[in-house]
Amino acid sequence: MNIPLNISGPLHNWLFAILPPAAAGIFEMVIMALVYLAIFAVAGLFLVLLERKVAAWFQLRLGPNRVGYFGLMQTMADALKLVSKELTGTEKADKFLYNLAPYFVIITALMALAVIPFSSGFQAFDINIGVFFIIALSSIGVIGILLAGWSSNNKFAMIGAMRSGVQTISYELSVGLSLLTMILLTGTPQLSGIVEVQKNGWLIVQGHIPALIAFMIYMIAGTAETNRAPFDLVEAESELGAGFHTEYSGMKFAYFFLAEFINMFIIAAVAVTVFFGAWLSPFGITESIPWLGVFWFLAKTLAIVFLMMWFRWTFPRLRVDQLLKLEWKYLLPLNLMNIVLMALIVWLNLTIQF
Secondary structure, three states: OOHHHHHHHHHHHHHHHOOOHHHHHHHHOOOOOOOHHHHHHHEEEHHHHHHHEEEEHOOOOOOOOOOOOOHHHHHHHHHHHHHHOOOOOOOOOOHHHHHHHHHHHHHHHHHHOOOOOOOOOOOOOOOHHHHHHHHHHHHHHHHHHHHHHOOOOOHHHHHHHHHHHHHHHHHOOOOOOOHHHHHHHHOOHHHHHHHHHHOOOOHHHHHHHHHHHHHHHHHHHHHHHHHHHOOOOOHHHHHHOHHOOOOHHHHHHHHHHHHHHHHHHHHHHHHHHHHHOOOOOOOOOOOOOHHHHHHHHHHHHHHHHHHHHHHHHOOOOOOHHHHHHHHHHHHHHHHHHHHHHHHHHOOOOOOOOO
């Protein structure tokens, strides 16, 4: 595990000085896990509040403004309400799978968050196949949704779960191929290596038109991967109640709700890492002030998150046939042609150097 020195260096040295190496390593991993759990919870609560404020702005209303200054404590109040609510379920539900499903969704989101490089020294796990690792986790997360729909013994939940399976399996192809296009340009799937290549300029500029096309496809497919409008057929409140989590309440419902926003953050964070230089400053001053890298990373990520929220509050929901036609008849063929075009650019060495 690559634990950055500017975050846990003193802790690392202190633990290994007073404890045996095995115990010190376990304690260090536990502490880092708690740090990421805190980031997970805070980011989720903030994004829920941001979603409500953005929705209110688009609809010309105020949004949350009662609980706390400017409504800042509204999501905290909602979280406390969900924690205190009774956990209910159907009598004929498969209890084991019903209780297991939310943890599939929440754990995969947390694992993906661990490989995101917030700055040059703020990354819990710098795996050498980071892009593929995140793609694999996105495939595992849908298992939790399928389990939730099937185990609830509810036809509306089951329909929502099956829609999620179809949608995720379809659009993860476009997500993977758009990222593979950029891996062709960088020559590495390691996230820190992709950022290193961008010290000479962001990849969305270095890669010419294919990089721009890959980014556009990634944003469309990534929005569909997170089951957000206009691709929210999985929940489709007007048709299915709440879709796959219709029978969930309290904290178990909160897990699904929180994971959706964290997945949105992860999609945006990967976009920033692969296309916009991650923590690298446009002005070249990140290296001299390490923590400024976190600021640039979060600023870029929130800009992408705002774009995804803009999608939600602008476009109407697609029909199922439109959803699948968009992927299989348009995005996938365009992606395949784009990969060939990027391969030609790399072969002819036509990348832009700064």
